[in-house]
Amino acid sequence: xxxxxxxxxxxxxxxxxxxxxxxxxxxxxxxxxxxxxxxxxxxxxxxxxxxxxxxxxxxxxxxxxxxxxxxxxxxxxxxxxxxxxxxxxxxxxxxxxxxxxxxxxxxxxxxxxxxxxxxxxxxxxxxxxxxxxxxxxxxxxxxxxxxxxxxxxxxxxxx
Amino acid sequence: xxxxxxxxxxxxxxxxxxxxxxxxxxxxxxxxxxxxxxxxxxxxxxxxxxxxxxxxxxxxxxxxxxxxxxxxxxxxxxxxxxxxxxxxxxxxxxxxxxxxxxxxxxxxxxxxxxxxxxxxxxxxxxxxxxxxxxxxxxxxxxxxxxxxxxxxxxxxxxxxxxxxxxxxxxxxxxxxxxxxxxxxx
Numbered sequence: 001x002x003x004x005x006x007x008x009x010x011x012x013x014x015x016x017x018x019x020x021x022x023x024x025x026x027x028x029x030x031x032x033x034x035x036x037x038x039x040x041x042x043x044x045x046x047x048x049x050x051x052x053x054x055x056x057x058x059x060x061x062x063x064x065x066x067x068x069x070x071x072x073x074x075x076x077x078x079x080x081x082x083x084x085x086x087x088x089x090x091x092x093x094x095x096x097x098x099x100x101x102x103x104x105x106x107x108x109x110x111x112x113x114x115x116x117x118x119x120x121x122x123x124x125x126x127x128x129x130x131x132x133x134x135x136x137x138x139x140x141x142x143x144x145x146x147x148x149x150x151x152x153x154x155x156x157x158x159x
Numbered sequence: 160x161x162x163x164x165x166x167x168x169x170x171x172x173x174x175x176x177x178x179x180x181x182x183x184x185x186x187x188x189x190x191x192x193x194x195x196x197x198x199x200x201x202x203x204x205x206x207x208x209x210x211x212x213x214x215x216x217x218x219x220x221x222x223x224x225x226x227x228x229x230x231x232x233x234x235x236x237x238x239x240x241x242x243x244x245x246x247x248x249x250x251x252x253x254x255x256x257x258x259x260x261x262x263x264x265x266x267x268x269x270x271x272x273x274x275x276x277x278x279x280x281x282x283x284x285x286x287x288x289x290x291x292x293x294x295x296x297x298x299x300x301x302x303x304x305x306x307x308x309x310x311x312x313x314x315x316x317x318x319x320x321x322x323x324x325x326x327x328x329x330x331x332x333x334x335x336x337x338x339x340x341x342x343x344x
Contacts, residue, residue, distance in 0.1 A: 055306040068274035069306055076301040096206050097304035 045078040048087050051105050052077075052094060061104055199250070200332030205304055205312075205323040212237070212314045213302035215271060217294045220281050225294040227269060228318065234266035234337060237312040238328075239305045241275040242283040247309045250327035255288045257330040265316075266337055267291055271299050273308045315340060 049063035054070045062070040062077075073094070080090045094102050106115040145153075207213070215237065216226040227235065238254060240247040258268045268291040272280055280293060299305075303312060306325070313322040313336060321340050 069300070071274075072297065072300050076298060079298070094301075097301060098306070099204075099206050099304070 041078065041081045044081050044087070045074060048077050048081070048090055049074050051091070051103060053102050053104050055098060055102065199327045199329045200324060200336070201326050202336075203323050203325045205320075207302075207304055207312070207320045208323055210320055212312070212318050212320045213299065215269065215294060215296050215299045215302075217296040220277060220284065220293045225269070225292045227314070230267065230269060230292075231318050232316050234261075234316060234340065235314045236266065236268045236328075236333065237303070237314055238268055238270045239273045239300060239303070239308050239310045240270055241273045241308050242279045243275065244273075244308045246327045248287075250309055250329075251283075251287050251289065253328055253330045253333075254291075257328075257333045258289065258291050260330065260334070261337070262291070265341075269294065271296055273300055273305070313337070313340060 046063050049070075050061050052062040052073060054060040054062050054065035054067055055073070056067045056069045057065050060070075062073040064070075077090055077094075080093065085093075091103060106113075212227060214227055216224065216228075219225040227237065236254075236257070240251075242248070254268055254270075257266075261267065268289075270289075270291065270293040272293065272295045277295060284293065303310075303320075309327055311324040311328055312320050313324070313333075315321050321343075322336055324336075
């Protein structure tokens with residue numbers, strides 16, 4: 001990126017300035033979609049069950065499985081939805097009965113929070129390393145060919 | 160020259176010996192797995208262990224109301240089962256034996272029907288014995304965090320879940336766990 005005051009410096013910043021609002025809008029839209037709570041009790045039940053592991057099968061959520069344990073979990077979620085409990089309270093209840101591994105989405109606290117924190121830390125670290133590398137490369141003095149270099153090139157071109 | 164070398168060097172048959180070795184290992188593994196006793200009385204962790212037992216309540220096979228709190232003051236083995244579950248069928252005579260030994264004294268069994276028909280359960284008990292209460296409570300399996308059947312929970316006289324057992328149980332193993340529980344309480 002150009003230093004302030006140089007010709008074309010502002011032009012070099014334009015793509016980044018455009019990128020920032022695009023990123024902000026995209027994140028806002030994505031986050032907004034995630035927060036949208038299902039309207040009906042059935043949809044809310046399905047939404048919560050989709051984040052709960054089937055206790056007796058591999059790789060299926062309680063929403064997808066027809067195993068008796070999953071059916072019972074769906075019925076219990078529905079009962080609690082009808083009783084007015086929040087999604088978080090229902091998930092907390094299930095963790096209290098089956099353990100934290102019943103959730104397909106890792107918790108945001110304790111050791112499980114590392115699942116969320118590590119990718120972000122990795123991203124920040126990678127961005128830092130990239131910025132440092134670019135800055136260092138830019139700081140290196142530009143090498144100009146010496147007379148000997150030019151002679152070598154001319155000789156090679158003459159052959 | 161080549162023919163002379165071939166005659167001088169005996170064949171090594173590496174592949175044959177490797178195959179025989181693998182075959183022996185596989186046969187030994189199958190023999191060990193086939194002859195070892197089936198896992199029973201397997202104690203497993205659960206968040207409900209150490210917590211007050213969730214309530215179980217509902218109609219019994221004879222139509223009377225059954226509840227876990229009604230059995231407070233005795234050790235209760237809460238057994239989740241189904242008649243279609245082979246390990247449940249296998250463990251049933253062990254439960255009968257355990258129940259007969261302790262029915263008049265300090266412990267009893269409470270069976271909870273897991274995804275089964277009451278008529279099938281009635282026929283099952285009529286055929287295989289067992290006079291302890293059997294209850295249908297759809298919510299209990301989630302309240303106890305039951306993952307499959309058979310699964311049992313030993314509840315102490317104060318109503319606290321002490322042990323979770325996954326898979327089948329034996330009368331001898333239950334006696335041992337009961338003694339341990341009584342010694343620890």
